[in-house]
Amino acid sequence: MRTDNGVSISPAFDPGFSPATLHSRPPRANTPAPVDTAMSPSVAGYTFSTDDLPVAERFDAWRRSFAPMLEVTRDARTEFQGSQALWDLGGLGFSRIKTGALRFSSHPAHVQCRPLDHWVMTLLLSGQCTTTTERSTFHGRPGIVQIHSLGRPYHGVVSDSEMLMLWVPRDFCRDMARILDAAEFTTLDTAMGRMFTSFMIGLAHQLTCMRIDELPRLMSATRDMILACVEPTDDRLEDESDAISGGLQERARQFVQMNLFNPRLSAKLLMRELAVSRTRLYRLFEPAGGVNRYIQHRRLLDAHSALANPREQRRILDIAEQRCFDSADFSRAFKREFGYSPSEVRKGKRIGAPNHADANLASLPPEDRLGALLWRLQSGAKSEIAPCCAIA
Incomplete structure (x- = not known):
């Protein structure tokens, strides 16, 4: 098959992985295939x-x-x-x-x-x-x-x-x-x-x-x-100010993510880091409901990920305090954000939660693997092949 631009995109890339055989072939890729022990193992599919x-x-x-x-x-x-x-x-x-x-x-x-x-x-x-x-x-x-x-x-x-x-x-x-x-x-x-x-x-x-x-x-x-x-x-960048704002937003996002546990994280600290005025900063965060709202949102997301991690055994209070919440404020803010309580996530009662971010993909039901991989990529959880894949 050839596309309108002349690029060949034959649906059968190789005899072992064609659309026809994808449905019927044994799931041999669920675990790494046997290889010569002198060589690096193959990437698992x-x-x-x-x-x-x-x-x-x-x-x-x-x-x-x-x-x-x-x-x-x-x-x-x-x-x-x-x-x-x-x-x-x-x-x-x-x-x-x-x-x-x-x-x-x-x-x-x-x-x-x-x-x-x-x-x-x-x-x-x-x-x-x-x-x-x-x-x-x-x-x-x-x-x-x-x-x-x-x-x-x-x-x-x-x-x-x-x-x-x-x-x-x-x-x-x-x-x-x-x-x-x-x-x-x-x-x-x-x-x-x-x-x-x-x-x-x-x-x-x-x-x-x-x-x-x-x-x-x-x-x-x-x-x-x-x-x-x-x-x-x-034509994709409307004007230079949009490009500058995009760069500032990315710097702000990275700074907030790296300082989630810092009790001094605030609009004032962000202004100093980005070297912008208070008015400019609030314009950047207006779509997110403001600077403080954005910081709270990211802290709650991080707490959600920790609570859903079966390896995280600390008390809910300890997880909350690490992210600069006290117990009462945390429970109220968490339920307002997600519609359910921190204890429900801890007990695994929320199916949609990222409970499998640290799991071995081969051990999961096939329909859960894509979500687990995407949560792992987002959370920075250790990949099954992470030691080989660090990028400078």
Whole structure:
């Protein structure tokens, strides 16, 4: 198959990983394949197919897989089929997905309670996708990479499709945060953008035989390709003041994240760090409800992650105090933010919570692996292959 731009995107990258065999092949990639002990092990892949489930349970399992980032719905009159292949690359996630037609949405309440804020770079191999945001609507077609931001509201529809998806955490490369922010909700329909199409196809070719010790070079190459191919053009950056504001927002976000446990964290400290006036600072944080509201929100998210971590055995009070809350204020603020109490998260009563961020992906139900990997990438939890994948 060839796209409109002439790029070959044959759906069968290799005889062992074609759409036809993805559904029926044994899940050999759920654990690393046996290798010569003198060599680095291969990167593990994980498969999930709704064909393995009763018909009545298929779409619910698919919806559960995407629940940490999206709400998906479909026409109940049609039988649903979907399959995933997923790779944990240490600092990135990569997936190959085949899905039946569905509608998807990310709305403010969803973003607030499950605040994954990765970018996802999607290359359609077949099918069509339309996304509507607060500002515009854009259309995806085979052979052209689309960029979505999981931390912002949008909705859309996708036909029966097959796609490659690269999941990029916000902290993967801080130098390119402004670039990806400026390019979010666009398609890379340029000569350089089509180079990234070729890069993603090549990556899909090679992951089935890539070794873990090759991942640091892959991370570096991916970072360089994103910086080279997604550099915003003038029409993506409305004016220089937007670019400056984007850089300030990213610096502010990083500073707040690094100082969540600092009781002196405040608007005054941020003003000094960013070297901006109080008026400029409050304009930056106006969409988030103000500086103090943003700081509290990030502290509550961090507390939520800690409470959901089965390895975190400290008292709820200790977790709250570390994040500069007293016990009474913490419980009230937490319930107001998420709609449930800290103790409910601690007891595992909230299915949508990121309870699996530290789990071995092979040990999880197949429909939980994608969400677990994305939470791990966001929280900075230790990857199963993290010792090999640090990026300078």
